[in-house]
Amino acid sequence: MSTQLLTVSGISKSFPGVKALQDVQFELNRGEVLALVGENGAGKSSLMKILSGIYSKDSGTILFEGQEVDIDSPKTAQKLGISIIHQEMNLMPHLTVAQNIFIGREPRVGIFVRERLLSRQASELLTRLGIDLDPDTLVEGLTVAKQQMVEIAKALSFDAKVLIMDEPTSALTVAETETLFTLIEALKATGTGIIYISHRMDELRRITDRVTVLRDGHYIGTLEKADFSIPKVIEMMVGRPIEEGARPTTRVREADDIVLKVEGLNTRSLLKDVSFELRRGEILGFSGLMGAGRTEVARAIIGADPRTSGTVEINGKAVSIKKPSDAVALGLGYLSEDRKQFGLLLEQDVNTNILLASLKDYTDGLGFVHTNKGKQTSRRYVDSLRIKTPSISSTTKNLSGGNQQKVVIAKWLARDCDILIFDEPTRGIDVGAKEEIYRLLNDLAAEGKSIIMISSELPEVLKLAHRIIVMANGRITGVLDNEEASQAKIMDFATRMGHEKEAVQL
């Protein structure tokens, strides 16, 4: 039994009104990658938080290397050699990369921190991991993706026996994901056991040895690599088969009206001369590597960030958008990629969040809000999007990540904008829900709404977008029609750093 690293059995955990885990079990061997999958809210993160000492379990046993252990604090978990990359960012934005990685373990002489050694250690670690980051930059200036890389570096710096990764790739693009997989292979070879949580099914086959499936807080089963297939896993997860959608069947015709026209958009920090058009009923994909500037395009258009120049036309009329409320008033909504920071009122209930963008529709001339009508709307979206929440008056913070994302989507659906910019709409969302969101986007487009979909997942862009704009380094490097697009072509454009600009005139 020396290969057994971790044996978990009979774990239950309840939160007020929610049974997050009931009698869950799994085991982890040395040198393997165990995938943990399940729909949003299935209890994956909760289980991992128990293993890393953040939550205490209500019942059950944890054997670590054959010994029963009581993991009562993050520190205990660290001491045992259990290291975790959290689903939600857990960095200190005002500290540097190096300071973040070694927080709590600073090399010191007496009370003094050996700053230079700290920086060197971090630099060595980052080089060893092949992560391109300056250890002395402040984390607050990094993009979500880079912050995620910092988290990964931090978790790997522990030389842990058990490494838990809770959706590590949800903010990463292909290249970073690839780096991570290489790291995982290397760690496996040294005998580390890895628990890997992801909603990206294609990743499972690539790196995992076994898959454990949870549904609604229950243990469903474990599949060995040999009898593992994606449809089978999905079926176990959702309890019913899901058919993979094909590429879009409808076409956007040249004759359709141009609803949004952006011309010569520039920002001080990144964007250079971004121009494009969006037609009625179109889903326009935005592809690119991390930091390519897609989010910045969206933010600049809606007036969330300053732009140095550029014009925006809506339905053929030049408009002046100085702040997000202007954009929304013109029927242009933006769903941010970072739901925790920019999407949700975490401390407020689901109802408040869903109605936030459309509150004026429920307000009379005196400023009074008609609560019941609003609640009906909220309930409708909770049902139709299958948001897993005890009620619409539950605090949003307590929802699982994926369900939080659905709340943000519901907010924008309730606002009924004609143009919607979805920035990474399926980040952290389970397969079942993803399909629902895809269908939803298609329906919206079919109704005549126009959609910009920024996504780092190439399959999803290919599946949904009528046209695909590829960005690199703040520029548009290519525009592809769906029929001519392929992953290889997109990647080709996504990696043109501007020197080859002439070559990509389309």
Place this chain on the structure above:
Amino acid sequence: ASGSNTAAPAAGNSKELYIALISKGFQHQFWQAVKKGAEQRAAKLGVKVTFEGPASETEVDAQLQMLQAAIDKKPDAIGFAALDPKACIPLLDAAKAAKIPVVEFDAGCDSTVPLSIAKTDSKAAGALAADNMARLIGGKGEVGIVGHSQINSTGVERRDGFVNQIKAKYPDIKIVDIQYGDGDHLKSADIAKAMIAAHPNLKGLYGTNEGSAIGIVNAVGELGLAKGKVTVVGFDSGQAQMDAITSGVMAGAITQNPIGIGEQTVQAAYDAIKGKTPEKIIDTGFFWYDAKNMTEANIAAVLYK
């Protein structure tokens, strides 16, 4: 206001007479001395007194609340020193309605209810400070004032008494600056230093209460000025001022007779309870003291530490 006069006497006053004193403050040594006088006389008369006042002499509202609470306690008499002469009127009417006799000390309320007041003429005291300042600097030169308040009555009257006297009687003396340090020793010291810096020919500085005066003394000490370069005239008493006068840093100061105020107030209240009519105005006097007369019995009696 007192709707329920169902004569339930407040606990503890069935035998012992109880007089509630509402002062303008309690933290300054001046008020502590008033308190001391009141307690001395109360002990002698065998009555109970309580003494309270707001933390700062700007808190008119808080003082009214104290007065209201005092009335609700149904004492046998109330002694009151008004922070504002008008705001107190309705509450004194309420006291009258509750048949509680009221006497005043230090500063009065524009009301017919109070039977007497024990106080000092602060303007005259300020004028006496001016006379002494003029005498000490030889009747001419620049003088500055560090005040403790530009709004409460003692602050204003001690300042105005000084200023008016100088204007009226000493045309060669120029008051070059008046600033206010809230009676905060540190602030007053910094103000005095700034004044001395800004007016190199400054002959004298007048501080209108203990904190202001000691601030000036500290400033002179910190600047290491030769004794007598700037003539310091203070107000009130206290250990530090007496020391400064002994050592010669301060030329002298005006003291009122706060212990006497406290004694007279309790006495008047006691008389009122007993049905005697106390004297309408009890002037407890004020005195100039300096190194020469400080130890004299009549002066030593009104000084307090």
Place this chain on the structure above:
Amino acid sequence: MNASTVDTRAPKIVDPETKKTRSVSNFLQAKLQQSLAFATLVVLLIFFSFANTAFFTWSNISGILLSTAVIGILALGTTFVIITGGIDLSIGTGMTLAAVMTGIFLVNMDLPLIVGVLGGIATGGLMGFISGFNIAVLKLPPFIATLAMMLIAQGLALVISGVRPIYFTSVPDFKQIALGTAIPGLPNAVLILFGLAFIAYLVLSKTILGRYTFALGSNEEATRLSGVDTRRWKIMVYTFSGLFTGIAGVVIASRLDSAQPQLGSGYELQAIAAVIIGGTSLLGGRGSILGTLIGALIMSVLINGLRIMSIQTEWQNVVVGAVILVAVFSDSLRRRKAIF
């Protein structure tokens, strides 16, 4: 979106039972601090009633209510500001400036009563507006923006009044605003307090301003990106709160029958303490009017009780500080989510 396209056979994940348990527990959690504050209030009332018979008399109770009025009105307004995650340190001296301006309007300029009163209230609103502008548009931190406003208001009150109280003797009706008794035995100031509390309650829980107040305090950036003009609404919140400061200025002037230009500093901390004791979080996003009312009452009952018991003034602060700690500790019980 066309809801019918979504699989409506999707199993309901939540059964009615859990829903109920959950919302009951949520409700309880939310009410806990309020109830504990309320419990503190009741304990104080009982304690003082037994400690001194003079305490539980109508005259004293109405005195307590009257002395709650000013701090209470300030606290009501500043509850909104605190829920947005901001703070307003200028309410104390701002109240004084409003009182002084009322005096200027009514006494020096001899304007009609209603005009003078509205002018005083508007003064408060204007200060709130300026603070709101500094905070929302110039992006100054609320603490420092309102600290500066506190100093400015304090200075202006002295300058404008000529460093001297303004007496309303020429306007005999003015006194009735606070001290008249539309309900016999109860000063109008108390009615004003409760009336304003009701209005504040309505605004906070029923109107769009209230909703956005909570939203701003929960996540301002998310609110902004949701198309809410956060700058405008933030200015509105500070202005609205400023109106309460103005009303407090009129009430205190009426109560004192004079505008005392040096009054006011220190009131802001008392009002903020009342708000926090009432369970409103300084981190924003959470709070209630009822809680604030209870918090203000705790403060004034406590201070009155100590006075009635003739506790020495120097000890009173110690006791008040200790009671604040205890009252607020209950709140922490709820938030304390240790490992268990």
Place this chain on the structure above:
Amino acid sequence: MNASTVDTRAPKIVDPETKKTRSVSNFLQAKLQQSLAFATLVVLLIFFSFANTAFFTWSNISGILLSTAVIGILALGTTFVIITGGIDLSIGTGMTLAAVMTGIFLVNMDLPLIVGVLGGIATGGLMGFISGFNIAVLKLPPFIATLAMMLIAQGLALVISGVRPIYFTSVPDFKQIALGTAIPGLPNAVLILFGLAFIAYLVLSKTILGRYTFALGSNEEATRLSGVDTRRWKIMVYTFSGLFTGIAGVVIASRLDSAQPQLGSGYELQAIAAVIIGGTSLLGGRGSILGTLIGALIMSVLINGLRIMSIQTEWQNVVVGAVILVAVFSDSLRRRKAIF
């Protein structure tokens, strides 16, 4: 997705050049508020020098430095607290309590000078510890926990001293602590201020305590999840800051050669204003000792200059408030992300 189709030679997205520009601009941004505060200071100095010849004399400059000492020391300590995202309102009256305790030790108990001084400092540390405990362990909000502590310290200072100043006449050396001149012409209090500033700088930027101070203010939960005992470190920060309060108490007592039990309230707001003017963010995570020193100097230069110019006291507050607004507005420039 088949990742093997991905070109793994994908060039680095950030080339060294952009990285450099970025970090230079970051650096500049971080220094901007400090430099603007510094610019404000220089402007004030120049202005007052021209406005009144008495201003730029050694005697007045050393007077300004001396008058910065107390507020400056308080501000240094509280910089740490504010960087953690907390606040300490008890530093003003806490300083007074420390002064009173020093008096009790030295005068009433006649202990040796060094023991009395350390006792006074320890009093400050103890108060910091209690506040830290209330905040870190009992999870009280810092504002209210320290507001309560402010009241308690104020009351205790009066109670312990018997509402009477304690004079250090029996300990003649005591006065030398603040007013002796180890460097001729410069009071020791100024040396103490600069010495403490250097220590605070070392601690904040070079030690583990400083690191965790920033970490706590940046993201407390993440810090805790990283295995740092945040409770312990938070208590340490408040205790450390409390020691500065204690030292300020000793210095003010030494300067006044007495412990004045009624002083101190109001000092906290001045100290906090100095910290914020110096660019430390009330939201936590950002701040510097140099900035605080500059902030404290701005305040005292401004006040001294107005006094030298004989500006009427009532106008002084207005001007100070306005200058605070202007000084802090510069900070907002940095954070203001308008559309252009």
